[in-house]
Amino acid sequence: MTLNIGVIGCGMIGRDHTRRLQQVLAGAQVVALSDVNQANAEGVQKDFAPNARIYATGEELIAAPEVHAVLVTSWGATHEPYVLAAIAAGKPVFCEKPLATTAEGARRIVEAEVQFGKRLVQVGFMRRYDAGYLALKEAVDKHTGAPILVHAAHRNPAVPEAYTTPMAIHDTMIHEIDVFRWLLNDDYVSARVLYPRNAARSHTKLRDPQVVVLETAKGVLIDVEIFVNCHYGYDIQCEVVGEDGVASLPEPMTVDMRLGAKRQSTILTDWKDRFVASYDVELNDFIGAATAGGATGPSSWDGYAAAVTADACVAAQSTSGEAVAIALPVRPALYA
Amino acid sequence: MTLNIGVIGCGMIGRDHTRRLQQVLAGAQVVALSDVNQANAEGVQKDFAPNARIYATGEELIAAPEVHAVLVTSWGATHEPYVLAAIAAGKPVFCEKPLATTAEGARRIVEAEVQFGKRLVQVGFMRRYDAGYLALKEAVDKHTGAPILVHAAHRNPAVPEAYTTPMAIHDTMIHEIDVFRWLLNDDYVSARVLYPRNAARSHTKLRDPQVVVLETAKGVLIDVEIFVNCHYGYDIQCEVVGEDGVASLPEPMTVDMRLGAKRQSTILTDWKDRFVASYDVELNDFIGAATAGGATGPSSWDGYAAAVTADACVAAQSTSGEAVAIALPVRPALYA
Amino acid sequence: MTLNIGVIGCGMIGRDHTRRLQQVLAGAQVVALSDVNQANAEGVQKDFAPNARIYATGEELIAAPEVHAVLVTSWGATHEPYVLAAIAAGKPVFCEKPLATTAEGARRIVEAEVQFGKRLVQVGFMRRYDAGYLALKEAVDKHTGAPILVHAAHRNPAVPEAYTTPMAIHDTMIHEIDVFRWLLNDDYVSARVLYPRNAARSHTKLRDPQVVVLETAKGVLIDVEIFVNCHYGYDIQCEVVGEDGVASLPEPMTVDMRLGAKRQSTILTDWKDRFVASYDVELNDFIGAATAGGATGPSSWDGYAAAVTADACVAAQSTSGEAVAIALPVRPALYA
Amino acid sequence: MTLNIGVIGCGMIGRDHTRRLQQVLAGAQVVALSDVNQANAEGVQKDFAPNARIYATGEELIAAPEVHAVLVTSWGATHEPYVLAAIAAGKPVFCEKPLATTAEGARRIVEAEVQFGKRLVQVGFMRRYDAGYLALKEAVDKHTGAPILVHAAHRNPAVPEAYTTPMAIHDTMIHEIDVFRWLLNDDYVSARVLYPRNAARSHTKLRDPQVVVLETAKGVLIDVEIFVNCHYGYDIQCEVVGEDGVASLPEPMTVDMRLGAKRQSTILTDWKDRFVASYDVELNDFIGAATAGGATGPSSWDGYAAAVTADACVAAQSTSGEAVAIALPVRPALYA
Ligand SMILES: [Mg+2]
Ligand SMILES: [Mg+2]
Ligand SMILES: [Mg+2]
Ligand SMILES: [Mg+2]
Incomplete structure (x- = not known):
């Protein structure tokens, strides 16, 4: 059929x-x-x-x-x-x-x-369908023990002038928001945003990079570096620290080369290639x-939860490092 | 359609x-x-x-x-x-x-x-359709300069008693025989087989491991370790040494874990998973x-060239390290 | 002499x-x-x-x-x-x-x-005398561009019951406090401490792990995971994100082994071996x-700066995620 | 004293x-x-x-x-x-x-x-005093099971015109000759030299690269790529394949960097730095x-054994791939 x-x-x-x-x-x-x-x-x-x-x-x-x-x-x-x-x-x-x-x-x-x-x-x-995240989830479920911390980074080589600070949440970090709920089988309870100085390649309307800190209902603390003008490449990092050990998201497959006094491999530059x-x-x-x-x-519930979380992150972009609470209504049985 | x-x-x-x-x-x-x-x-x-x-x-x-x-x-x-x-x-x-x-x-x-x-x-x-070999071929074509040497290994955890010495060529190394012709865009001119002592896990009818050395028309020297009772996993290695540098076949994607005083990742054990x-x-x-x-x-021509080469390798298994010549007829225009 | x-x-x-x-x-x-x-x-x-x-x-x-x-x-x-x-x-x-x-x-x-x-x-x-940190400092000074973020971890397999929350700063993180001042050639202006849930292997008198966030005078944001009951090993991680790229502290030298379906290398378990x-x-x-x-x-000035910073970090352990300011007097010319 | x-x-x-x-x-x-x-x-x-x-x-x-x-x-x-x-x-x-x-x-x-x-x-x-080889020897003695194969490479960026084919043995491979006797606790019984085409950067008096194949008394087969005009760096590789698994010589400590769409680390170019x-x-x-x-x-006995082996390797450079036997007199008790 x-x-x-x-x-x-x-x-x-x-x-x-x-x-x-x-x-x-x-x-x-x-x-x-x-x-x-x-x-x-x-x-x-x-x-x-x-x-x-x-x-x-x-x-x-x-x-x-x-x-x-x-x-x-x-x-x-x-x-x-x-x-x-x-x-x-x-x-x-x-x-x-x-x-x-x-x-x-x-x-x-x-x-x-x-x-x-x-x-x-x-x-x-x-x-959620990426072979790397699926392998990471298996490692977390089977080997690392219950998660306690997640360290992550979402780096992009450059964005245009039209890209503003809230877009770092809605357009960029939205993927981390969803995939970590799924990876941890957990819900968020607060968001916090911390800023270093602005990168020289950033724009007047964009604080870049930023570090978003999420707490979950089970007590996991997640820090995510969002750096959309990192220059060097499109690079997605994720490390989960559990009771018994640590597991990391696999790097994309690359050929290790030795050329000109450098051991080297290619880093992607276009986000479209990363999860194709x-x-x-x-x-x-x-x-x-x-x-x-x-x-x-x-x-739909996942989409709703991501939207509520993203709104909290954007609110937290203006609270000078204060945590903003995230509360979802009771999850309907349809999404149990 | x-x-x-x-x-x-x-x-x-x-x-x-x-x-x-x-x-x-x-x-x-x-x-x-x-x-x-x-x-x-x-x-x-x-x-x-x-x-x-x-x-x-x-x-x-x-x-x-x-x-x-x-x-x-x-x-x-x-x-x-x-x-x-x-x-x-x-x-x-x-x-x-x-x-x-x-x-x-x-x-x-x-x-x-x-x-x-x-x-x-x-x-x-x-x-030839594996993303890793395709990436290696691109690295060789673009970065390493013309190939001079290839070091390779084809390791398998264990084989049954029915597996004999010539099967190491016909059933196992046949893949290297084909893929290196394609990778190097070259033809073989001789084969040689060298043996270390037999592995303890080998059988009476099987010399294992063996090192097959192939020479190509362009003068590339290829050594391939065939080890079908290597015990630890199914592991395919290939390193190409060119005029300007070296490129290696990517490892399968794995999650890097830190557990019990070991940094570790999984090695496949079933050949069916390696190129699935x-x-x-x-x-x-x-x-x-x-x-x-x-x-x-x-x-068909590739299948024929592989068969001729495999026959030479099997012949070389009995020549105490002497090289056996490999000669193909003129390649028909259909396969140019 | x-x-x-x-x-x-x-x-x-x-x-x-x-x-x-x-x-x-x-x-x-x-x-x-x-x-x-x-x-x-x-x-x-x-x-x-x-x-x-x-x-x-x-x-x-x-x-x-x-x-x-x-x-x-x-x-x-x-x-x-x-x-x-x-x-x-x-x-x-x-x-x-x-x-x-x-x-x-x-x-x-x-x-x-x-x-x-x-x-x-x-x-x-x-x-400051470790070959790894020296190489990292050279990479930062020559290649990554001016630092913006530092992500670090200090993990230790286990501590006795007598080890309390402030000791995570005075006895453990004190090394990061000093080495990052030197690595970045910078001074701290604030400290913040964030906690996930307590690890199951922690003790009643110890919040473990914790994430200490330091800001520097030049605007670098540093997050340091301190996890003294991480179980799996003694593991020191440091990644510097700069304007042009990222550099990481080298791992200790290890032998890569392939054994029992695992690619593996040893992780130290005794801190005394790490910087010996x-x-x-x-x-x-x-x-x-x-x-x-x-x-x-x-x-002495470095020792004093470390002590002041450590005190601020300990104070920040009790402020529910609020930043605690760090202020040093004017640096005497002797230490310019 | x-x-x-x-x-x-x-x-x-x-x-x-x-x-x-x-x-x-x-x-x-x-x-x-x-x-x-x-x-x-x-x-x-x-x-x-x-x-x-x-x-x-x-x-x-x-x-x-x-x-x-x-x-x-x-x-x-x-x-x-x-x-x-x-x-x-x-x-x-x-x-x-x-x-x-x-x-x-x-x-x-x-x-x-x-x-x-x-x-x-x-x-x-x-x-024999290098921390990497010592760690490799420990891995071989404790983990890989008895050695069966060794794959090695000794690559050097460039040599002057005065460097001739036998010098690849006496000046370059002499180190592998000694260190593998020690690593394997074994003696050589034959040497064989195989040549690919000459590298474009080689000279009229130098066949480069070459692959030297040594057999030991215990039946280990060793292949060593000697490539003294490899251009890209000074690079020493050694992989030991044993009954239970594989162990590799550690790479020199390097900072992993991500710059300009490349993950990269430095390769040494001067041999004097490699084992300093x-x-x-x-x-x-x-x-x-x-x-x-x-x-x-x-x-002295090790020096003598190395000299005898080197002479056999040089002889094997002219035998078109034929093995040359290596025989030592009985080892005096002083060197037991
Ligand atoms: Mg269809
Ligand atoms: Mg169909
Ligand atoms: Mg003295
Ligand atoms: Mg003295």
Whole structure:
């Protein structure tokens, strides 16, 4: 059985997911496309999905009877209404981050899904599907003993002038926020932000780097260096310290070379390369669950929890190192 | 367009490739199955390809009009006739190693394909598709300067009593034989085998370890340690020394752990895990080329060259360290 | 010319330094010994310095005309009076940490030395002589650009019940406090302490682990994990993040082994082994400077700055994550 | 008690050893110097040993009653007569490699020492004192099980035109020849040399690189890549494969840096830096044994065995890959 998918939003990521569904992954085909700019949809249709029908609006695409499941890869502000429409239609929906642009929006999706009574939404937190994080989680679960500390870094070579301090949370650290909840099987209770001096390559509207400190309900203390103008490369580090030992996120595979009096290996510079393999895995997971009529993987609740946490981190950016509390309502049984 | 594939041989590897084609990869479906033991074919049909038709013989499967392309994953001695039949039928064929059980058999396939006038055969030398070897090849091509030496090791934890000295070449080193020809873009001119004392865990019918030394037409000297009872793990090492520097095959991705006064990471013990990702890539390559009516990747000629080289290595196992010459006929233009 | 040294305090460290001076290093000999327990002095005399004279008190030893320079390796509370006496006698003195048990005591030594008008005191902060930290300092000075962040860890396998929370600063983190001032060529302006949950192996009188966050005058933010019951080993980590890149403290030299499906190397468990080579280097430095009549290396001022910082860190252990300010008086010209 | 040493040969290495004895190591002083060019001796006297007496000849220095022990650091051709003279005088003697310029010469020294009845000679094979090789030996003795294979490389960035093919053995591989006998506690029985094409940076009188294959009495097979124009650095590699696992020689300590899209660390380029610490240790060993009237460490017999092996390797450079046998006479009991 082949899953018929409709893709809303035919920009870079919608195009890439369509390619993936048509040319890489088994079990699904793209039968419908939509974009506010119809030329985008036509380009993707031409390149990857000649048999797909183009719909004028995401709502029409969601309503189309031949569409079994929906990918929302449009502009962030449109995610909430499209996901709500998919839930209303009872169709599985994969939504790229953010699930909604506000925590309240994410909560409305959670409530709609709870009312529907069954999981339909998967959020595009792809790091949970990365082989490195999966191996780290196994090491933590089996070998290090219960986690006590996490030391992490999210470094990016450079950002444009338009990138501001809160974006370091919403656009960059959002991945750590989600993946550490999953890695630790835990929830956050407070956030704190500490600043060194600004890096010389930073901008007037950006404090960079910053160190975000999160505490969890189980008492784990997490420090995350966010450095988006680190210059040298795109580098993701994570070390978990447990009762019995320490485990570290694997480095990307590299060739060790000895050249010119240097032992050396390549560091990635483009974030798109770092977790590229995990996009295949997350969509494969979506195809499997959607074919069975539901959703697994990162949930609406996870998207909501990430949004609430991100808001607390942004608030903490202005409290001179004071901790900001993070409180979630009771987790609905649907997400137990 | 979906490529219709027939699979001949429904043992472990045929079953796994069928799963891959049905559940993992886009663009192909398994429409026909055959096995000398029909129950095997029925098991694979039931588990992965309920719509596939079961044929009594490989020859009938090859002749079936709905079959566009063939996978030969049967017992080694049957590879040659099935591949020849596929060529005669003008159908693309993916053949697991060995292409044939003798160099003469492989050469008959080369001649049939040359006569057909177009490449139809891909041999299952999956290491060429491994991300690590691909990265090593890029490092050699771009950074180390022209290769001069290769130091390699192929270590396996243990083999049964039935495994004999020549099998260290035909079943184990055959992968190095192929992948170094590709890595260096070169041909072999001699082989030599040197023995240390036998390992305590070896058997009466097996000299283990052994060091095989190959020379290439361009003057590269390759030493390969083959140690099939090394006990500690399945470990593949390769270091290329060039005019300007050295590059090494990446280690498999691992989590670095600090536990019990040891910094440690896991070494694989099962060869099936080492290059597992490359099976997807090689079959994806086959699907693409076969859909276009031909074949790319490791060719009949590569299978033939590997067979000739393996025969020389086996001969060299009995020459007390003397070099045995390796000579190939002129390479047909089809494989230029 | 041979430097005649008197050693006050013949416990473990006094014994070891005497061995070093007598059997390892050129240029000095131990001519005088003293210990509150005379049997200790006699044991060291017998084992390493048969020609040394035993003095009843440290004061007499300092006053002895044949003694050119003094090593203070006695109980911490006695350091201050012995160092003051050596300064009064105009004799170079090497003092193990702490220089004094209070910041005020350390300041009295600074003032005495300033009044004397010349450096006579070297404090036993041996990490400044460690080849790893020296290499890191060179990397920071030449390659990483100006430092912005330091991430560090000081892990110890286990401590006895008598070890309390403030000792994590005074006995353990004191080394990071000194070595980062030197590494960054900077001074601290605030300290903050953050706690995760207590480790299961910790004790009722000890919060363990803890994360100490220091800010420097130049705006560097330093986080140091102190974990004295980490169980797995004695492990010192330090990563400096600068404008252009990152540099890490080298790991101790180890043999990489592949055994039993694990790639592994040894982690030290005894802190005495970690910087053992640097004791030779620091004493060699002392011999050279003392032979010339003065002192170089870690100064009284460094000892005082470390004491002030340690006090602030201890104060910060009770402020629920609030920063505690660190202020030093103007640095005397003697220590410019 | 201080050991009075006389140094014969005041070139680079004699100067450096004199500095070591005078300024670094305890227990010895240089009381006598000699050099064919007296200005060299005067320079060393002035810089490091103002109280040393200068002798016109090595023979007079050896005979001088104040000289307890001798260092031979003169031109290679003079080693044999000076060592023989020291033995005749019953004085411990440290001789830089080569012990003699011919195997016969080395054997005459062995015979003289055997006749004297007690070990007096230490040969300057410093790698046995290197912390890395010592750690490797411990790993092999305790963890890897009995050795079966050794893979090694000795790479040097460049050599002058005057460096010829046999020098790759006598000047370069001589260190591997000695250290592997010690590491494996074994003797060689054959040598074989295999050549790839010549490196582009090699010279007309030099085959470079070459692979020397040694077999031992216990059946260990050793391959050593000698590449003296490898360009990228001075790099010494050694991997021992045993019954239970593999152990590798530690890399020199380096700072891991992340800069400009490269993870990188420094590779040495000057051989003098690679084992510099071991010179202190070997001389310290000599001081201890000579003070007790004898010698330990690498013996005359080791120097003789190395010379015989080197001769076989040079012979094997001209046998087109044929093995050349290595046979030593019965080892005198003095060297058991
Ligand atoms: Mg698909
Ligand atoms: Mg498929
Ligand atoms: Mg001394
Ligand atoms: Mg000395």
